[in-house]
Amino acid sequence: MSIKGKAYIAGIYEHPTRLAKDISLAQIHAQVAKGALDDAGLSKDDVDGYFCAGDAPGLGPMSMVEYMGLKPRHVDSTDTGGSSYVLHVGHAAEAIAAGKCKVALITLAGRPRAEGMATGTVPRSRGGTPTPDEPFEFPYGPTVVNMYAMCAMRHMHEFGTTAEQLAWIKVAASHHAQYNEHALLRDVVTVEEVVNSPMISDPLHRLDCCVITDGGGAIVVAAPEIAAKLKRPKVKLIGAGEFVKTQMGGKVDLTYSGARFSGAAAFAEAGVKPSDIKYVSIYDSFTITVLMQLEDLGFAEKGKGGKLVADGNLIAGTGKLPFNTDGGGLCSNHPGNRGGLTKVLEAVRQLRGEAHPKVQVKNCDLALAHGTGGSLGLRHGSTTVILERE
Amino acid sequence: MADTKERKLPAPAVSAETQAYWDAAAKGKLLVRKCTSCGEAHHYPRTICPFCFSDKTEWIEASGKGTIYSYSVMRRAPVPYAMAYVTLAEGPRMVTNIVDCDFDKLKCEQPVKLVFKPTDGGPPLPMFTPA
Ligand SMILES: [Zn+2]
Numbered sequence: 047m048s049i050k051g052k053a054y055i056a057g058i059y060e061h062p063t064r065l066a067k068d069i070s071l072a073q074i075h076a077q078v079a080k081g082a083l084d085d086a087g088l089s090k091d092d093v094d095g096y097f098c099a100g101d102a103p104g105l106g107p108m109s110m111v112e113y114m115g116l117k118p119r120h121v122d123s124t125d126t127g128g129s130s131y132v133l134h135v136g137h138a139a140e141a142i143a144a145g146k147c148k149v150a151l152i153t154l155a156g157r158p159r160a161e162g163m164a165t166g167t168v169p170r171s172r173g174g175t176p177t178p179d180e181p182f183e184f185p186y187g188p189t190v191v192n193m194y195a196m197c198a199m200r201h202m203h204e205f206g207t208t209a210e211q212l213a214w215i216k217v218a219a220s221h222h223a224q225y226n227e228h229a230l231l232r233d234v235v236t237v238e239e240v241v242n243s244p245m246i247s248d249p250l251h252r253l254d255c256c257v258i259t260d261g262g263g264a265i266v267v268a269a270p271e272i273a274a275k276l277k278r279p280k281v282k283l284i285g286a287g288e289f290v291k292t293q294m295g296g297k298v299d300l301t302y303s304g305a306r307f308s309g310a311a312a313f314a315e316a317g318v319k320p321s322d323i324k325y326v327s328i329y330d331s332f333t334i335t336v337l338m339q340l341e342d343l344g345f346a347e348k349g350k351g352g353k354l355v356a357d358g359n360l361i362a363g364t365g366k367l368p369f370n371t372d373g374g375g376l377c378s379n380h381p382g383n384r385g386g387l388t389k390v391l392e393a394v395r396q397l398r399g400e401a402h403p404k405v406q407v408k409n410c411d412l413a414l415a416h417g418t419g420g421s422l423g424l425r426h427g428s429t430t431v432i433l434e435r436e
Numbered sequence: 437m438a439d440t441k442e443r444k445l446p447a448p449a450v451s452a453e454t455q456a457y458w459d460a461a462a463k464g465k466l467l468v469r470k471c472t473s474c475g476e477a478h479h480y481p482r483t484i485c486p487f488c489f490s491d492k493t494e495w496i497e498a499s500g501k502g503t504i505y506s507y508s509v510m511r512r513a514p515v516p517y518a519m520a521y522v523t524l525a526e527g528p529r530m531v532t533n534i535v536d537c538d539f540d541k542l543k544c545e546q547p548v549k550l551v552f553k554p555t556d557g558g559p560p561l562p563m564f565t566p567a
Binding site: 179307 | 448476508510545
């Protein structure tokens with residue numbers, strides 16, 4: 047059984063806020079749910095499947111199901127960090143294809159800014175019973191940024207990737223963010239500004255890192271017979287893949303990500319290849335994340351990602367591979383430190399023809415969204431979805 | 437920039453499965469878990485081999501020699517430190533720190549040797565310094 051063509055993205059919504067001082071976490075979940083259902087032209091009572099991850103308050107989906115007054119007959123709270131919501135799109139399609147639900151709601155919300163969280167630079171213990179890996183990692187001071195930085199360091203060592211090539215990824219994102227009125231960072235930056243920004247953890251500079259924002263978003267995935275009755279442009283899911291990549295018992299290889307496997311699975315299911323894709327949403331916690339995923343998804347040979355991303359090649363309108371046209375996590379939004387959901391949102395906007403006119407890709411009929419959750423340098427969940435305009 | 441200021445290192449959480457590893461660390465020895473079925477060493481240590489799933493695993497003492505696989509100097513910390521993966525001579529790559537050195541001179545593939553650093557009320561941590 048395949049999920050190809052078994053489900054549609056019927057509704058999307060991105061919370062406009064980037065600082066949620068006066069809104070509760072549950073409130074954001076409900077606001078984005080309402081926004082996505084309104085966008086689809088559906089109501090709360092149409093929802094019979096609910097998907098959320100570890101950002102939702104409460105045990106799994108239960109508190110949010112109660113808060114929003116849902117009556118789901120199918121729930122899934124699989125948490126693979128920031129990639130969870132890309133994974134949920136695939137899982138929702140599986141549930142729909144199996145007849146377990148017809149209208150699946152996926153929500154994300156977070157308030158790391160309002161809570162003053164030092165997201166990337168402070169090691170965090172998960173608390174409670176330690177995970178088996180924790181005693182062998184946490185005391186050494188792994189942070190979000192230094193573990194991604196080690197991937198960048200090794201990539202530079204093996205393939206000669208440069209800081210300037212990585213910087214081009216931020217530059218491209220900033221070119222797109224200038225048109226997004228909600229983006230946290232709207233100033234266009236140059237390669238020089240990126241490589242001259244303060245070093246956070248070698249070789250990643252401050253401007254190699256994503257923003258820290260509050261907010262959230264939601265996606266409504268619907269069965270074909272539901273989508274057929276709605277007034278929105280039809281965006282069909284044609285392929286999905288997921289993978290968990292680890293330290294492999296000590297056979298650590300920082301040069302590739304799980305995208306190698308999740309991407310291959312999604313492309314095989316969709317029956318398309320990287321050169322067919324008109325637009326890509328690529329998880330951009332850091333510049334290196336984008337470069338490695340593009341290689342692993344097949345948009346460049348391994349080690350040649352630096353050449354692919356350089357010289358404005360990711361900029362819509364002029365580049366060959368327009369990416370993250372909303373400004374992405376690097377410039378616009380990384381709600382709750384989880385950037386996967388917004389990747390799907392901009393891919394859907396592109397396929398609907400509803401991206402900002404300055405960044406809208408012409409005849410955008412095939413798009414890919416990819417997420418990496420957890421830590422690229424320790425263990426991470428990769429998920430890829432391929433979407434088609436019908 | 438040498439790391440002259442001392443970092444306070446949190447104590448690792450010791451479990452029954454890994455007690456011997458930390459007891460050895462207290463004696464200045466680094467243990468690696470090796471499978472007698474498939475012959476592969478792994479890290480972090482587990483009783484069931486993550487490669488062949490055999491439960492025939494045993495402790496071996498590491499030579500303490502290795503090379504830096506990758507590293508990153510965390511500049512935005514009260515006391516900057518060098519996060520690293522070191523490839524042990526026995527095979528596995530482990531999360532660790534590179535200490536007692538000029539961080540600006542670190543390189544991938546650089547030879548390193550084992551040292552131990554005290555933690556806050558727990559067993560010491562195996563770390564590495566340029567050989
Ligand atoms: Zn074995």
